Amino acid sequence: xxxxxxxxxxxxxxxxxxxxxxxxxxxxxxxxxxxxxxxxxxxxxxxxxxxxxxxxxxxxxxxxxxxxxxxxxxxxxxxxxxxxxxxxxxxxxxxxxxxxxxxxxxxxxxxxxxxxxxxxxxxxxxxxxxxxxxxxxxxxxxxxxxxxxxxxxxxxxxxxxxxxxxxxxxxxxxxxxxxxxxxxxxxxxxxxxxxxxxxxxxxxxxxxxxxxxxxxxxxxxxxxxxxxxxxxxxxxxxxxxxxxxxxxxxxxxxxxxxxxxxxxxxxxxxxxxxxxxxxxxxxxxxxxxxxxxxxxxxxxxxxxxxxxxxxxxxxxxxxxxxxxxxxxxxxxxxxxxxxxxxxxxxxxxxxxxxxxxxxxxxxxxxxxxxxxxxxxxxxxxxxxxxxxxxxxxxxxxxxxxxxxxxxxxxxxxxxxxxxxxxxxxxxxxxxxxxxxxxxxxxxxxxxxxxxxxxxxxxxxxxxxxxxxxxxxxxxxxxxxxxxxxxx
Numbered sequence: 001x002x003x004x005x006x007x008x009x010x011x012x013x014x015x016x017x018x019x020x021x022x023x024x025x026x027x028x029x030x031x032x033x034x035x036x037x038x039x040x041x042x043x044x045x046x047x048x049x050x051x052x053x054x055x056x057x058x059x060x061x062x063x064x065x066x067x068x069x070x071x072x073x074x075x076x077x078x079x080x081x082x083x084x085x086x087x088x089x090x091x092x093x094x095x096x097x098x099x100x101x102x103x104x105x106x107x108x109x110x111x112x113x114x115x116x117x118x119x120x121x122x123x124x125x126x127x128x129x130x131x132x133x134x135x136x137x138x139x140x141x142x143x144x145x146x147x148x149x150x151x152x153x154x155x156x157x158x159x160x161x162x163x164x165x166x167x168x169x170x171x172x173x174x175x176x177x178x179x180x181x182x183x184x185x186x187x188x189x190x191x192x193x194x195x196x197x198x199x200x201x202x203x204x205x206x207x208x209x210x211x212x213x214x215x216x217x218x219x220x221x222x223x224x225x226x227x228x229x230x231x232x233x234x235x236x237x238x239x240x241x242x243x244x245x246x247x248x249x250x251x252x253x254x255x256x257x258x259x260x261x262x263x264x265x266x267x268x269x270x271x272x273x274x275x276x277x278x279x280x281x282x283x284x285x286x287x288x289x290x291x292x293x294x295x296x297x298x299x300x301x302x303x304x305x306x307x308x309x310x311x312x313x314x315x316x317x318x319x320x321x322x323x324x325x326x327x328x329x330x331x332x333x334x335x336x337x338x339x340x341x342x343x344x345x346x347x348x349x350x351x352x353x354x355x356x357x358x359x360x361x362x363x364x365x366x367x368x369x370x371x372x373x374x375x376x377x378x379x380x381x382x383x384x385x386x387x388x389x390x391x392x393x394x395x396x397x398x399x400x401x402x403x404x405x406x407x408x409x410x411x412x413x414x415x416x417x418x419x420x421x422x423x424x425x426x427x428x429x430x431x432x433x434x435x436x437x438x439x440x441x442x443x444x445x446x447x448x449x450x451x452x453x454x455x456x457x458x459x460x461x462x463x464x465x466x467x468x469x470x471x472x473x474x475x476x477x478x479x480x481x482x483x484x485x486x487x
Contacts, residue, residue, distance in 0.1 A: 060087025060095060067098040067107065075107065085116040092122040100131035105140045108132070118149035125155030133161040133177065136170030141177065151181045159193050160185065166206065167197040174206065184213045192219050195246070199223035208239065211246050218247045225253065232260070232275060240279030250285045251276075258295040259285050265320050265328060266298035273328055283337035287314045299323075303357060313344035315351075322354035326362040329355070339367050352419065356443040361482060364417040364442060371417070371480025379448070379477060381463055381485040383411060386455050388448075388465065390473060400469040403453050405446075405461040412461075416441035416483045418448075421474060425449065427460075435462065437474040441483055448473065448483070 063083050066074040079085075085095050096116040099107040108128070112118070121127045129149040132140045141161075145151060154160055162181060165173035185191050191214050198207035200223045207227075218224075224243060228251045231240035244251060250259035257263075261281045264272040277283060289295070290308060299305050304322040307314060317337045320328040329351070333339060342348035355363035365371035380389045383404055390397045405411040418439045425438035435449040450471070451464030458464065463485075465473065 058087055058089075059083040060085070061089040063087075063095045064089030064093050064098045067095055067102055067104065070102065079110070079114065085111050085114045086120060088120075088122075091124070094120050094122070094128075096120070096128045097122055097126065097131055100128040100135065100140070100144075103135045103137070105135075105137050108140050109143060112143060112147050118144045118147045119153075121153065121155070125153070125157075127153050127155075127161065129153070129161040130155065130159075130164050133165035133170060133173045134168050136165065136168065136173045138172040138176045141173055145176075145180055151177060152185065154185070157193070158185075162210075163194040163197050166194065166201055166210065169201055169203075171203075171206075178209065178213075182213065184210065184215070191215065191217075192221070196221045196223055199227055204239075208242065211242055214246055216246050216248065220247045220249065220251070220255065225251065229253075231279065232272070235275050235278070237279060244280045244282075250282060252289070256289055256291060258287055258289045258292045259316070261285050261316050262287050262319060263295065263298060265316055265323065265325065266295060268323075268325070270325075270328060270331075273331065277331065277335045283316065283332040283335040284341060285316045287316070287319065304354070307343075307349075307354075311343050311345060311347070311349065313342070314349075315341055317341070317351045318343070318349070318354045321351040321360070321363050321367060322358050324355075324358050324360040324363055326360065326366050329363050330366045333366070333369075339369070353443055356419070359414060359442075361415045361417045361442065364419065365480050365482070368417070368419065368480045370478075372478060372482075374482045377477060378482045378484065379473065381411075381483065382487070383413065383457075383485065384487050386457070388463065388469070390477070392476075398469065398472070400466055401453055401455045403451065403456060403458040403464040405459050406457040409460045410457070411446070411459075411463060411485060413485045413487055416444075416485065418477060418479055418481045418483060419443045421479060423474070436467075437465075437470040439474060439477070 059078055059081065060083055063075065063078045063085075066078065088094055089098070094116065096108060096111045096118060097120075099111055118128045127149065129141065129144045129151070132144055151161065160181075162174065162177040162184070165177055184194060195207075195211060195214055195218050198210040199221070201207060224247055228240065228243045230236070231243065250261060252259050253263070259281075261273065261276045262285065264276060287308065296305055296308060299308065299319075302323055304319060307318075307322070315337075317329060317332050317339065320332060339352070340350055342350055352364065352367045355367055375394060376392070378391050380391070381387075381402065381404070382389075386402055386404065387399055388402045389399045419442055420440045422438045422440075423436070425435040427433040427435060435447075435451065438447055438449040440447040446461040446463075448463045448465055448470070450467045451459065451462070453464050453466050
């Protein structure tokens with residue numbers, strides 16, 4: 001049978017009697033797609049194979065080109081010649097990958113029957129399964145998987161077939177792939193891209209399903225931050241905790257902003273603090289973005305600004321303590337905040353110190369835990385009278401003459417809390433002076449203790465008590481007892 005001729009330029013010579021009825025121009029020597037093959041007789045096959053040998057073209061590379069160009073007659077002719085279906089064309093593309101990328105699902109099935117290997121990827125790691133996922137053809141995905149296509153293969157950028165299906169919004173492909181991929185990869189092998197694609201799809205059911213299957217340690221993305229903001233506003237106790245579980249670090253408005261929990265505390269937004277904790281925010285969240293200028297403005301002129309600039313490892317409990325938020329401190333503690341967590345650096349600071357520096361006895365009591373209320377136990381000190389009074393359950397139990405700080409070392413009026421007690425204490429400031437039954441006030445360098453009492457100011461700032469009174473208060477007034485010092 002004769003070949004149908006290809007259109008030729010006018011200056012081309014006529015074909016010789018011993019050759020097919022056309023001749024390929026040199027400029028088009030590698031373009032076999034202009035051959036109008038209308039049959040599959042032996043002479044057609046022999047001619048094509050002879051031309052490939054003459055031009056030094058691998059048949060499989062030509063097959064890839066034919067598939068890409070959509071030339072069914074040449075495709076079928078090459079397949080009937082026994083062309084290697086696993087050979088590669090440009091950039092390592094196989095005929096199977098080319099067929100999947102062309103969405104030629106019938107040809108994919110034909111190539112699989114002919115022995116095409118679905119495990120072979122191109123130079124960028126693209127597999128036939130990924131191409132089928134982009135095309136969203138569930139039956140073809142099933143056939144590829146049945147033929148051994150690796151569902152967990154990742155391309156050079158760490159993307160999976162599932163990631164491609166999600167990104168191109170192919171629900172049928174996603175459903176099939178999820179059925180075959182119960183365990184999804186860690187972030188380093190495509191989890192970040194997969195999570196981002198799922199969130200950006202806008203399909204709530206889809207991204208919840210995918211996030212649940214992904215391990216933790218994902219990197220927060222703008223899409224993830226947006227979804228968390230929505231969950232926070234809606235008090236969504238399903239999505240909010242899921243996002244915090246899967247994404248590493250505390251949720252924040254941006255990659256360089258302090259955590260949202262810190263902002264809620266700085267803005268005195270107790271309701272949002274409660275919501276964030278209900279959603280699973282870590283009550284030990286660290287303020288690890290010292291360059292967040294906007295956050296410093298929220299903190300205001302509070303002394304905490306100094307520590308934000310100079311101290312590493314501050315946490316939200318320290319922030320709440322330094323901003324006199326006793327209720328928030330209690331909430332954080334109830335949710336598992338570590339009251340003894342320390343800052344990093346030369347000084348190991350704990351939340352109690354920040355409450356003391358803030359002159360917040362209520363917060364100090366909360367941080368100490370089990371502190372008696374002022375109505376239960378309190379001590380009152382009168383600087384003018386040089387007297388101390390001890391109350392229990394509103395009843396005056398005892399009164400005693402004392403000696404407070406002399407000129408230059410005056411005892412400072414204010415509201416304090418006994419933060420620690422030492423049976424035998426020695427001053428580190430004043431010649432190692434002995435201070436038996438020492439009861440420190442609000443973590444500061446003074447307190448109540450046994451000493452020489454004259455009824456006049458005589459100490460370096462401490463409150464000297466008669467021996468018997470000091471012993472009794474040391475025994476009966478627990479740590480956390482409220483102490484008022486007044487004129």
